[in-house]
Amino acid sequence: MSTMARSPLDGLEEVNWAELHHAYGSAEDVPGQLRALLSADAEERHQAHARLGGNVYHQGTRWQASCHVVPFLTEMADDPATPDRAAVVDLLRAVALGDRDDTCLPFEPHREFAQADNVTATDVATVVEWLYNEDDEPGECDAVAVSWDRDAYLAAAAISDRFVVWTKDPDHAVAAMAAELLAWFPATRRAVAHLMEIPETREHQMARASANLSLGYLAPDEPAIDDRLTALLAAGTFGVQLTAAVALAIRLGEQIPDAGLHVLAEAQDHTDEISATAFPLPWDRSLLGFAALALYRIGLSP
Template sequence: MDQPTDPLAGLDDVPWESLHHAYGPAVDVPDQLRALRSVDVSVRRRALSELFGNVYHQGTRWGASCHVVPFLVALVDDPDTPDRAAVVDLFRSVVLGDRRDDKLPFDPRRTFAAAEGITDEQAALVERHLEAEDLFEHEEAAELADKVAVRWDADAFHAGARHINRYVGWLTDPDPQLAGYAAELLAWFASDEAALAGLIAVPGDDVRAATRASANLTLGHCPVGSERIDARLSELLSANTAVVRVTAAVALAYRRGDQLPDLALDVLTDARSSDFDADVPGWDRSVRGFVALGLHRLGLG
């Protein structure tokens, strides 16, 4: 019988003392990651808050941020980890920052162009002066600071891009919040066949409605040429659950424009005139906001 694996195996092999977060050397990060497994709810919440402040401070990532990514993935993978959806929320923030859906489709090469050529030594120089709170007294470090911040951003994103297969696996998790986050994560990375198949396969029933709605919105941002996507979204226009129907119509409006099926237009206009609204896991905008955007793309907003 296979022995259970430790999701935090290798944690002490990372040179945390030479990595920095928002408040200095990242020596406290290992214990904060371990505390996410605590049986004490207050301990877990405090660790989560501390990690948000350290490696995702007001949207900024740091040199240590990319190094927490594989451990957060492993924690989410382990069903014995408590509050896994909350861990995914932290993970999403570390990997993607404050980006919203208006940045989709996402082009990492263009977004992170300013980080090209930034060396580890230059990043370390900026970190030292940030920690000493004298950054703007040193011209070289001050001039590098913005580009180094982009480098940390890029490092965190690319660390997340190494785990796409895990997000596909999370799509089937029984926790709809976690699975919904997984579907939204897949909108930011180049979709492979496994990701596309996983997003299409999410059931449209009431139990999985939140995950299905998130998958619909992600499919709306996939390359427009897949007939399988359009067929699945069209099928979901007749789903029993409103959030599934409406997000399918939004996704089709994004993909088809003025070639939108009549039923999809009916769903969107009905949603606009009703009091219906909902939040979809992983997405900052409410469904009403997406409806408005979908109609705007059709020239009806």
């Protein structure tokens, strides 16, 4: 007996979108935008990405509806038939994490979202009323915004084990982005193992380098990670060597191996090789910037 293929948007109609709000009001237009991300027409997909991003990730702010799109974006990214999967993962990252960069790592969600601990459904309703009906600004506004930020993060954290598989994706942009995503969620044994297992071949260099940076912030007391990163100081691609050295500096500080110091000292000699154009990692900081950060961490800032 045959079964119907599962759609990434199964369950979409079970969400009461009309009762949720995004940056511009009712979220009843979100289902259509999610569907359009699967369109065969590239321009329609581009427009949907821009509109959906503007609705649920508006200038870095998350909204009441934001957490509800996270599972659907994850399902789309999981499906190899989805077009522009890297763009979907990029949007997922934006909704789950906002504008956070490596300065927020290692990430401590309990501290980051503490302001939202006492937010109630009444507080949310009051803020929504103010946002869309221009009443006097309520005192809970900032805390409610933090709660929406938290809810989007927690929606992703609850299914972050799904991101682990993407580190071995044949789309190298997806693999590199997944490796960066994993830096923000609890370091499960499975996630750490996958980040360590990515090969250092030229074909996988972007995912390997991105995984190195994530490992700099995860499981700080795990010596097997230090051993893997130390071995990668001799990798065939300088970007992989450098990210391994940066991660070791973050993890070990002044105890970084001499080979790591040597790689950091050479970074300026490889500027063309590790530029954002030549080595486009899904991290906000440039590789030269990471090298400077590493030197600072070991007390050798230029």
